[in-house]
Amino acid sequence: MGSTNKDFISGIEFGTDKISVIHACVNEKGCIDVLSFASKPSKRAIVKGEIIDANEVINILNDLLKESEKGLSMNFDRTDRRVFFLVNGMYVCTRQGEGTVLTGSSSGKVTRKHMEEAMLAAQNIVLSSDMQQIQVFGSYFILDGRKRESSPLDKLAEKITAHAHVVFASKKQLDVIQKILREVGFERDGIPLFSPIASAYSLLTLDERMQGTLLFDFGAGVCSYALIHNDGVLLSGTIPVGVNNLANDLSLALDLPYDFCHTFIKESRLTRLHMENQNYLEYRTEQQVRRIPVASFEKVMDLRIREIFDLMQSILGQHKIYHNFCTSVVITGGGALIESAKQMMSDVTNLPVRVGTVQNLSGSLTSIRKESMPCYSAILGLVKEIGELDKEDSSGIDKLANAMGKFGEGLQNAFGTLLGALKI
Amino acid sequence: MSTQTLNEQDDTQSVSNLAENGKRVLVLGIGRCGLRVLNNLPGNGTAPWLDTLAIDTDSAMLDASRANHKINASADWSSKTSVGCGGDILRGERAIYHERHNIMSILQGHDLLIVTGGLGGGTGTGGIRALGSIAKSSGVPSIYVVTQPFSFESYSRRKNADDCVNELLPLADVMITLPADLLFSTMLSANAAVSEAYDAASQEIAGIVSGIAAVLRGNEIIGTNVATFMSALKERKAICGVGIGRATSHDGLDRCALALRRMLESPFMGGKESMDRTDAVILTVIGGNDLTIAELKRTLELASGLFPKNIELTVGASTSETMNGVIQISAVIIKYAPEDAPKKAIRKSVIPSEPVLPISAMPQSSFRDGPLESPELQLQIFDRGVFDAHPSVRFHDLDLDVPTYQRRNIKIDKGN
Numbered sequence: 001m002g003s004t005n006k007d008f009i010s011g012i013e014f015g016t017d018k019i020s021v022i023h024a025c026v027n028e029k030g031c032i033d034v035l036s037f038a039s040k041p042s043k044r045a046i047v048k049g050e051i052i053d054a055n056e057v058i059n060i061l062n063d064l065l066k067e068s069e070k071g072l073s074m075n076f077d078r079t080d081r082r083v084f085f086l087v088n089g090m091y092v093c094t095r096q097g098e099g100t101v102l103t104g105s106s107s108g109k110v111t112r113k114h115m116e117e118a119m120l121a122a123q124n125i126v127l128s129s130d131m132q133q134i135q136v137f138g139s140y141f142i143l144d145g146r147k148r149e150s151s152p153l154d155k156l157a158e159k160i161t162a163h164a165h166v167v168f169a170s171k172k173q174l175d176v177i178q179k180i181l182r183e184v185g186f187e188r189d190g191i192p193l194f195s196p197i198a199s200a201y202s203l204l205t206l207d208e209r210m211q212g213t214l215l216f217d218f219g220a221g222v223c224s225y226a227l228i229h230n231d232g233v234l235l236s237g238t239i240p241v242g243v244n245n246l247a248n249d250l251s252l253a254l255d256l257p258y259d260f261c262h263t264f265i266k267e268s269r270l271t272r273l274h275m276e277n278q279n280y281l282e283y284r285t286e287q288q289v290r291r292i293p294v295a296s297f298e299k300v301m302d303l304r305i306r307e308i309f310d311l312m313q314s315i316l317g318q319h320k321i322y323h324n325f326c327t328s329v330v331i332t333g334g335g336a337l338i339e340s341a342k343q344m345m346s347d348v349t350n351l352p353v354r355v356g357t358v359q360n361l362s363g364s365l366t367s368i369r370k371e372s373m374p375c376y377s378a379i380l381g382l383v384k385e386i387g388e389l390d391k392e393d394s395s396g397i398d399k400l401a402n403a404m405g406k407f408g409e410g411l412q413n414a415f416g417t418l419l420g421a422l423k424i
Numbered sequence: 425m426s427t428q429t430l431n432e433q434d435d436t437q438s439v440s441n442l443a444e445n446g447k448r449v450l451v452l453g454i455g456r457c458g459l460r461v462l463n464n465l466p467g468n469g470t471a472p473w474l475d476t477l478a479i480d481t482d483s484a485m486l487d488a489s490r491a492n493h494k495i496n497a498s499a500d501w502s503s504k505t506s507v508g509c510g511g512d513i514l515r516g517e518r519a520i521y522h523e524r525h526n527i528m529s530i531l532q533g534h535d536l537l538i539v540t541g542g543l544g545g546g547t548g549t550g551g552i553r554a555l556g557s558i559a560k561s562s563g564v565p566s567i568y569v570v571t572q573p574f575s576f577e578s579y580s581r582r583k584n585a586d587d588c589v590n591e592l593l594p595l596a597d598v599m600i601t602l603p604a605d606l607l608f609s610t611m612l613s614a615n616a617a618v619s620e621a622y623d624a625a626s627q628e629i630a631g632i633v634s635g636i637a638a639v640l641r642g643n644e645i646i647g648t649n650v651a652t653f654m655s656a657l658k659e660r661k662a663i664c665g666v667g668i669g670r671a672t673s674h675d676g677l678d679r680c681a682l683a684l685r686r687m688l689e690s691p692f693m694g695g696k697e698s699m700d701r702t703d704a705v706i707l708t709v710i711g712g713n714d715l716t717i718a719e720l721k722r723t724l725e726l727a728s729g730l731f732p733k734n735i736e737l738t739v740g741a742s743t744s745e746t747m748n749g750v751i752q753i754s755a756v757i758i759k760y761a762p763e764d765a766p767k768k769a770i771r772k773s774v775i776p777s778e779p780v781l782p783i784s785a786m787p788q789s790s791f792r793d794g795p796l797e798s799p800e801l802q803l804q805i806f807d808r809g810v811f812d813a814h815p816s817v818r819f820h821d822l823d824l825d826v827p828t829y830q831r832r833n834i835k836i837d838k839g840n
Contacts (some may be wrong), residue, residue: 047814090817153836240817241824248809249827253836258810279522280839292839295521298557300836306594311820340561 009386012085013379016046016221016244021064023072026382032387034363036071038064048221048240049089051176059184065184078185084386085177085380088224089193089229091170093154094236100161110152110160118162125166134192137233140161150230165233167194196224196236202332202381203356204228212325216312217378218335220244223308229325239311243335246304253294253300256283257263271339272298275399305341330356332377358384433538447535447706449637452477454551456540456585457571459489464630467596473641477530479517482508492531497523505586509546516550524558537566544573544581549588556595565650567598571625574604576601591834594660598653600664600756601802606694628691635668635754639708639742644682652740655732661761667693680723683753704758712748727753806830
């Protein structure tokens with residue numbers, strides 16, 4: 001192991017738009033210090049969150065790791081490091097599980113053991129052989145079939161039902177990622193974390209998590225969401241459309257090159273045209289100069305963005321009870337920087353909306369412009385989430401990683417650590 | 425008759441202060457139909473709280489308009505001529521977007537925007553679509569009172585109008601779509617001149633616009649604000665009928681019954697048949713400081729009794745100093761499109777509606793009738809662009825890699 005610092009966190013994001021690597025640690029005051037950060041475009045090696053060109057990803061990741069390790073003031077030995085990586089895409093699924101346990105104790109009180117057993121039972125979801133469970137989050141407990149509690153310890157009840165939010169992913173895709181990590185030098189298996197939930201726990205305030213907030217990550221390849229209520233996860237998932245689809249729509253609608261449209265959105269050129277009161281955009285080619293109405297850009301983008309938010313609204317509507325638990329929306333990701341996105345989300349959901357960026361991080365973040373922070377919410381959220389979890393469990397990141405790795409085996413000790421970490 | 429004041433606000437406000445203290449309404453008329461409506465507004469739109477804005481691509485039409493503000497939108501960027509857009513919706517849309525900055529600056533300082541125009545043509549249809557986006561970005565609540573073409577107008581005009589309604593629905597706060605054919609139901613005879621039909625439509629719509637503005641400006645007693653209309657009409661496709669009836673104290677002892685009768689006789693109400701087929705009704709009463717609780721109660725009871733019991737009935741009342749001595753009853757009757765209608769439990773019969781014939785009883789056809797022709801399906805070609813090489817991922821029965829505008833068959837102006 002290169003470093004004896006037990007609180008050292010390494011994270012990788014395999015995004016459709018960019019691949020990012022981050023190294024951070026928890027300092028003496030308990031705050032997260034980013035030691036180094038590097039990011040590079042994915043060059044279409046990843047589509048909608050799925051890796052389609054593993055060789056290209058390996059090349060990019062190698063460059064990123066070399067660049068990020070230069071910024072570290074210590075020797076970084078990949079062979080003994082365990083790295084966290086974010087998963088996001090249609091190969092990730094989620095489900096709500098339910099497990100019931102009778103307390104049967106003489107005092108009638110709910111003990112920690114009852115909670116753990118109920119949670120273990122809740123995770124027993126039958127999966128197809130090509131899927132693998134990666135994370136479990138507590139949603140809530142119900143006592144005696146009628147009373148909802150987020151922390152039922154020492155409460156009186158004859159029966160306790162745990163509701164858990166289980167995340168699972170395609171084994172094939174996870175194997176591809178683990179192979180890539182081994183190729184670049186990590187000998188230990190990486191730990192997958194579902195991207196929107198990582199973002200949610202870092203972007204949302206405690207009040208928002210308690211009252212019920214929907215986190216919507218408007219990414220390049222896919223949009224992902226997580227609904228947090230009473231500090232538990234009620235709903236999460238992915239919609240297979242993102243900012244790249246917006247660029248594609250503009251390209252087809254207005255006969256423009258895709259890369260031009262992608263840059264148009266990324267650099268918020270529409271906002272600039274509005275500020276300059278321009279009614280049309282002049283596009284020059286070798287043969288001609290075209291004047292394209294600004295309104296056409298607006299219309300194409302508004303149609304797509306509204307459709308995405310309508311889909312989100314219909315998903316909330318399908319899970320009828322969840323709709324009642326959503327009091328606000330936080331949008332993040334590159335799509336959150338689009339001018340009309342925030343207002344449109346507010347119109348569609350009739351809820352207050354804000355743009356989320358990770359706060360209370362310090363260190364080597366000079367490569368990220370402040371305005372672009374929402375684009376990196378997921379990877380920054382990852383270190384913040386792991387760092388915050390580690391603060392509560394003083395045994396260090398490695399023990400937490402071991403706990404997560406042994407999760408499927410349901411060992412009581414491992415689960416005890418996880419319960420504490422997941423704030424159930 | 426006792427004069428019991430229902431309004432708790434300061435009664436000493438004079439009419440001349442209404443421009444400062446009350447809500448300011450901008451009525452925007454677009455296209456030929458919209459400009460005619462503005463010219464027919466009661467009092468010529470001279471009330472201090474009312475502003476009028478006329479927009480057209482035809483400069484000759486604009487010159488004849490009596491609106492406070494006028495915008496001459498050019499459909500042709502290069503020549504800047506203003507002779508209309510020739511029924512081309514995209515040109516109409518482009519012309520209005522070109523004037524975005526002017527429109528937004530005139531919108532400033534107004535609390536409510538009412539847009540009126542006729543759908544089907546170029547300036548009206550394209551322009552109203554553009555206005556939807558502009559008004560949305562300005563943040564001013566917007567109500568659209570638009571007409572659908574007469575049935576004798578061409579199919580393409582009616583289709584354009586329908587497409588415009590579909591596009592405008594997500595952008596408009598309230599959309600009141602009036603079929604012009606309703607005028608035939610009560611008002612026009614078969615011998616009426618064509619110009620008379622259009623003039624009658626303009627006058628009626630002007631009355632409706634003025635009536636709605638008065639309702640929304642009044643001091644609210646029972647919910648009669650934009651939110652009331654929005655709850656019934658926001659993002660729900662519907663065909664509406666509107667009836668406005670007014671009566672003054674000089675018209676007789678029972679001004680309520682008289683106003684109610686006049687409301688029922690309104691051409692755009694569509695008659696008893698429309699009222700029986702309705703899904704929802706917004707019924708409002710507006711009066712002055714002399715409106716009594718007994719009058720209000722009686723009026724609302726009488727009016728509510730006219731409609732079927734199982735509909736969504738929203739009732740409102742407000743007062744306004746400009747309505748002293750006058751009572752106005754207005755009804756917006758709403759028939760939702762089938763996909764937007766409230767879901768009702770339907771018990772389906774297990775008995776088939778048509779008898780099932782045995783094979784032996786079915787008509788026989790022979791090869792002597794001629795070769796069988798297989799009709800060709802006109803498949804729509806969707807272009808997925810950069811996602812063409814990737815397998816499609818369906819989500820909620822949609823191929824999201826196909827652009828939204830393609831799937832919804834919406835035309836986009838590519839410029840020139």
